[in-house]
Amino acid sequence: MSLKPAAKLINTNLSAHEIALDSAYQGIDDAAWTSLFGLAKKVKLEQFIADLFAGKPVNNSENRPALHSALRNLNKTSVLVNGQDVMPEVTEVWRRIEALCNKWVGVTDVIHIGIGGSDFGPRLAIEALAHVPDVDSRGMRIHFLANIDTADLNRILQRALPNSTRVIIVSKSFTTLETMMNAKAVVKWLKDHGRTDSQISHALYAVTANVRAAKSFGIDPNNVYPFWDWVGGRYSVWSAVGLPIALQFGFDTFKQFLAGAHAMDQHFKSAPLEENLPVIMALSLLYQQQKHHIKSYAVIPYADALDWFPKWLQQLDMESNGKSVDRDGKSVKFSCPVVFGSSGSNAQHSYFQLLHQGTEMIPIDFIAIREPMSHLPEAKEHHRILLSNCLAQAQALAHGKKTDNPNNTYPGKRPSNLLILPKLNAFYLGALLxxxxxxxxxLGALWNINSFDQPGVELGKVLAKPIEAALKAGGNIQANEDIDAITANRINLINQFH
Structure with a gap:
């Protein structure tokens, strides 16, 4: 395996909307690229991309389209689902979000209640954009409440001011256990602090596909923002799920976030495979699976503002493509590797020892930003050191170092990509996501996996119900058809301390 940037078939330095991708350290030669593009043609990747944007039911198990791209379709060109253009509904949600931004005053705290895709996207965006120099912000405290653990709930309720708090409940079904229990607890907190039913109703907002359930919960119908069953939760930040982004930073910033994503969609939709950034990145990862049987990969953004990006990506990749059967129910040879990462250069002082000298080859996506993220006097010097670390780590992983001392030998030939953003703002954050x-x-198309359903997450939810009942009942229990012997013993171990 050579990691010299010698490929001729593909330009290893590509860009889209000023985002540069350098894949020179992937070690993929002309023959391998020919094979990879041949595979892309064989699986009809170009047709899949066209079907994805055309609203075809690419989510075959649920017979649904996957039209998150429509949520950022700022051109408002028609997107049909079952013969109906969805863009008027999407546009109406944009109008309502902008109107709310213009009239929301006097709010000190926002408690955003949601889990999984209802949490990761807006949390990442709020965290990232808060780091942007000179960002226009209302300065509200945005509290993300996801975990059912009351420690998180308690911390938030100790800080929030009940008379000036607004609550956004995000659940596609409006039945998600953790979300609804946390929502009820926050409503009780508002009541305990003297808020009337009418005041609470107007303080609550819902983002859901189950509008009827949100109204039944007691939310003013004018405060319910819909999204649709053709939007997967992990792809939903572009919908009203991203409401906190607009409320904190303004609708124009939210629109720029959508614009960046839309621009990347247009590139993905129209660029030839050989110049298509998402395609090149997918084929590079597939190559490392085929050639080196990699089981994991890391994403390391050299920007503290993107520390939440790997966590968002874990759900996107592993919930989308973490499967062992394909669209036809047959076993697959490859599916999603384990995803991990954190911001550099912190990551270098954590697990880079394993990346350099461990027994497993782990490809890396390095993400760098050209401009520093502050106006401090030290910013340019610090940023230069940050970028030099990013480039040096990629070079060291690629080339390694041979010495007479095995302990000081680096095997090298560890593949990586480098993504460079010109700056980090709402546009480029949207484009990156x-x-x-x-x-x-x-990758789902290449593996013949349905990237838009997630049946594997359901089994544990079903099994949790009888276990919760047993914990509530207390005392010793015996194994039964719902609870195996080991779990019964664990329940008894917990119950003996209550």
Whole structure:
């Protein structure tokens, strides 16, 4: 395996909307690229991309389209689902979000209640954009409440001011256990602090596909923002799920976030495979699976603002493509590797020892930003050191170092990509997220996996119900058809301390 940037078939330095991708350290030669593009043609990748944007039922198990791209379709060109253009509904939600931004005053705290896809996207965006120099912000405290663990709930309720708090409940079904229990607890907190039913109703907002359930919960119908069954939760930040982004930073910033994603969609939709960033990244990962049987990969953004990006990506990739059977129910040879990562250069002082000298080859996506993220006097010097670390780590992983001392020998030949954003703002954050969404869809097409359902998450939810009942009942229990012997012993171990 050579990691010299010698490929001729593909330009290893590509760009889309000023986002640069350098794949020179992937070690893929002309013959391998020929084979990879041949595979892309064989699986009809270009047709899959066209079907994805055309609203075809690419989610074959649920017979649904996957039209998150429509949520950022700022051109408002028609997108048909079952013969109906969805863009008027999407546009109406944009109008309502903008109107709310213009009239929301006097709010000190926002408690955003949701889990999984209802949490990761807006949390990442709020965290990232808060780091942007000179960002226009209302300065509200945005509290993300996801975990059912009351420690998180308690911490938030100790800080929030009940008379000036608004609550956004995000659940596609409006039945998600953790979300609804946390929502009820927050409503009780508001009541305990003297808020009337009418005041609470107007303080609550819902983002859901189950509008009827949100109204039954007591939310003013004018405060219910819909999204649709053709939007997967992990792809939903572009919908009203991203409401906190607009409320904190303004609707124009939210629109720029959508614009960046839309721009990347247009690139993915129209660029030739050989120049298509999501496709090149997907084929590079597939190559490392085929050639080196990699089981994991890391994403390391050299920007503290993107520390939440790997956590968002874990759900996107592993919930989309973490499967052992394909669209036809047959076993697959490859599916999603384990995804991990954190911001550099912190990551270098954590697990880079394993990346350099461990027994497992782990490809890396390095993400760098050209401009520093502050106006401090030290910013340029610090940023130069940050970027030098990013480039040095990629070079060291690629080339390694041979010495007479095995302990000081680096095997090298560890592949990586480098993504460079010109700056980090709402536009480029949106483009980055859409790049990885489109890469996940491409990988699903290459593996013949449905990237838009997640049946594997359901079994544990079903099994949790009888276990919770046993914990509530207390005392010793015996194994039964719902609870095996080991779990029964564990329940008894917990119950003996209550």
């Amino acid at each position: 859409a790049l990885y969404e489109n890469r996940a869809a491409t």
